[in-house]
Amino acid sequence: MAESVLPARAPASEPVAARRRALDVPVCLSIGWLALLVGLSIVGPLLPIPDPNAQDLVSMLAPPGEAHWLGADSLGRDVFARVLYGARISLTVGLGSVAIGLLVGGGLGMVAGYYRGWSEQMVMGFMNVLLAFPALILAITIVANLGGSLLNVTLAIGTLFVPAFARIARANTLVFRRREFVLVAQALGARDPRILLREILPNLVGPMLSYSLVMFAIAVLAEASLGFLGLSVPPPAPSWGSIISNERANLDTAPHVIFVPAAAIFLTVMSLNLLGERAQRAYDIRVHGK
Amino acid sequence: MSFARMRSRLLSLVLVVWGVTIATFVLANLMPGDPVLALLGEDATPENVAVWRAKLGLDQPLLVRYADWLLNALQGDFGASYRTEEQVFDMILHRLPVTVEILLLTQIVALAIAVPCGIYSAWRSGGHFDRAAMGTSLGLLSMPPFLIGILLIYLFSIQLGLLPATGYASLDEGVLENLQSLLLPVLALALAEIPVYLRLLREDMMQTLQQDYIAVARAKGMPPRRILLFHALRPSSFSLITVVGVNIGRLIGGAIIVEVLFALPGIGQLLIQSVYQQDFLVLQGIVLFVAVAFVLVNAAVDLLYTFLDPRTSHG
Numbered sequence: 001m002a003e004s005v006l007p008a009r010a011p012a013s014e015p016v017a018a019r020r021r022a023l024d025v026p027v028c029l030s031i032g033w034l035a036l037l038v039g040l041s042i043v044g045p046l047l048p049i050p051d052p053n054a055q056d057l058v059s060m061l062a063p064p065g066e067a068h069w070l071g072a073d074s075l076g077r078d079v080f081a082r083v084l085y086g087a088r089i090s091l092t093v094g095l096g097s098v099a100i101g102l103l104v105g106g107g108l109g110m111v112a113g114y115y116r117g118w119s120e121q122m123v124m125g126f127m128n129v130l131l132a133f134p135a136l137i138l139a140i141t142i143v144a145n146l147g148g149s150l151l152n153v154t155l156a157i158g159t160l161f162v163p164a165f166a167r168i169a170r171a172n173t174l175v176f177r178r179r180e181f182v183l184v185a186q187a188l189g190a191r192d193p194r195i196l197l198r199e200i201l202p203n204l205v206g207p208m209l210s211y212s213l214v215m216f217a218i219a220v221l222a223e224a225s226l227g228f229l230g231l232s233v234p235p236p237a238p239s240w241g242s243i244i245s246n247e248r249a250n251l252d253t254a255p256h257v258i259f260v261p262a263a264a265i266f267l268t269v270m271s272l273n274l275l276g277e278r279a280q281r282a283y284d285i286r287v288h289g290k
Numbered sequence: 291m292s293f294a295r296m297r298s299r300l301l302s303l304v305l306v307v308w309g310v311t312i313a314t315f316v317l318a319n320l321m322p323g324d325p326v327l328a329l330l331g332e333d334a335t336p337e338n339v340a341v342w343r344a345k346l347g348l349d350q351p352l353l354v355r356y357a358d359w360l361l362n363a364l365q366g367d368f369g370a371s372y373r374t375e376e377q378v379f380d381m382i383l384h385r386l387p388v389t390v391e392i393l394l395l396t397q398i399v400a401l402a403i404a405v406p407c408g409i410y411s412a413w414r415s416g417g418h419f420d421r422a423a424m425g426t427s428l429g430l431l432s433m434p435p436f437l438i439g440i441l442l443i444y445l446f447s448i449q450l451g452l453l454p455a456t457g458y459a460s461l462d463e464g465v466l467e468n469l470q471s472l473l474l475p476v477l478a479l480a481l482a483e484i485p486v487y488l489r490l491l492r493e494d495m496m497q498t499l500q501q502d503y504i505a506v507a508r509a510k511g512m513p514p515r516r517i518l519l520f521h522a523l524r525p526s527s528f529s530l531i532t533v534v535g536v537n538i539g540r541l542i543g544g545a546i547i548v549e550v551l552f553a554l555p556g557i558g559q560l561l562i563q564s565v566y567q568q569d570f571l572v573l574q575g576i577v578l579f580v581a582v583a584f585v586l587v588n589a590a591v592d593l594l595y596t597f598l599d600p601r602t603s604h605g
Binding site: 144248266 | 306448542544546566580
């Protein structure tokens, strides 16, 4: 299936290209933070930092210092290492769930929008059922049934994203299927898969990817929320949300243990939101400009 | 709205609710792990397990169980908790007022802050207030409610010592005590909703303010307050109203988390407890109840919308 074309382009490249003329400080900072986070997540195991699960009972709730750069939690585990490994979890869940949304939702939406008729009714009916569940409740139910693991959390959040991506894909496909170049392709005898993949899909990449950034931010928030409820990756794996919920009792004596993952969530989601909004705006301007 | 459209909407509503019951049942019954073993423990004797299977109806085929469950649920019988044998429906009804109060108060607080700020932001768009409001909005949008809640606890309970960090006082214990115990949770939820409402109203308001009749009103020398409140607000508030309704789904998610964070005895806490205790009949009942309520509220908002904006009923 050539839907796999979609996530191949780096999502962050969009806004850079759109705003190259004027140096935009918030955008640069956002890209910088995300690049740092991705970089550290990749090289994390190679860095000279303590093991995220190694307990060091001498330095329980230690404030930031030389041995532990950002302090230690209630079991003496290194906060920096835990937040860094938490970033790996957040980013994996984010990428995975957005990929699921793009592939499944995008595919279903294109089929519904292109063929119309009963397939559209089936798909959109199914989407309406999914949308009938408050998002977090659906995620909680899926994780509760499948059990908390990186894969299951990704599946649960990805499932939430399917209707949203399906709607966008369908709406855009509905517009493009009546455009001249599609009619010409049809008249030339191109088969449906070719029209969907070569004629329509390229036009969906822009709106879908700019939307993906915002959805990525939502995925990070959702993973943190599930982690806070103890329904993300099982302990001792350090999800940002579970670190915060586990160390809640020490908020008065060692707030840094909570504030560090909190800041990580905040900066990551804000960067993604900011880039996503810029990307959507840039895309809108392109569309209306023509 | 014509009768035919009303009928087709009602039909799709019924179909969606039916789909919701199937999805809920499938979700709660395709899980790996045996509820009977979860209830009795791994070392239960096979005879004991068989007795409980029969008692809970788990020895029946899936379709029969679905039909039984659906017929009972239609009559308000969601079954009884595996653990406490309490009726699930009673458990939900018992917890419902707390959650509904949180949701209502949150919407009131969020709108009370977002509407005036949104109007002023649109009126002086690009100004200091607008830029501050937009920046704050982006920041608040980047925090899940539990994070806002923890920051509020840190600020008001730990640093200032003004409010208790957790705990719930029911209305019977006094209205003031009740509101005080809900102040931080509602604020945490409202702060997450305000940016959504504010940005939406600001956007629509800015479009309205470019209309000719607003220019005419200004040229007549009508005071800005009157223009904004009596001429611009109503036509700018339609998408806000829709979103306030649709947003209830997001809010319910937030309410679950806030109930856990602040130890409030609402439906969210019950849901999480049922997950921890693998009490799947309770989980199934709550999910169905909340989803159906959510669908009905959305349908009601949809209907309200057509009354508020007569154009939609002809379109």
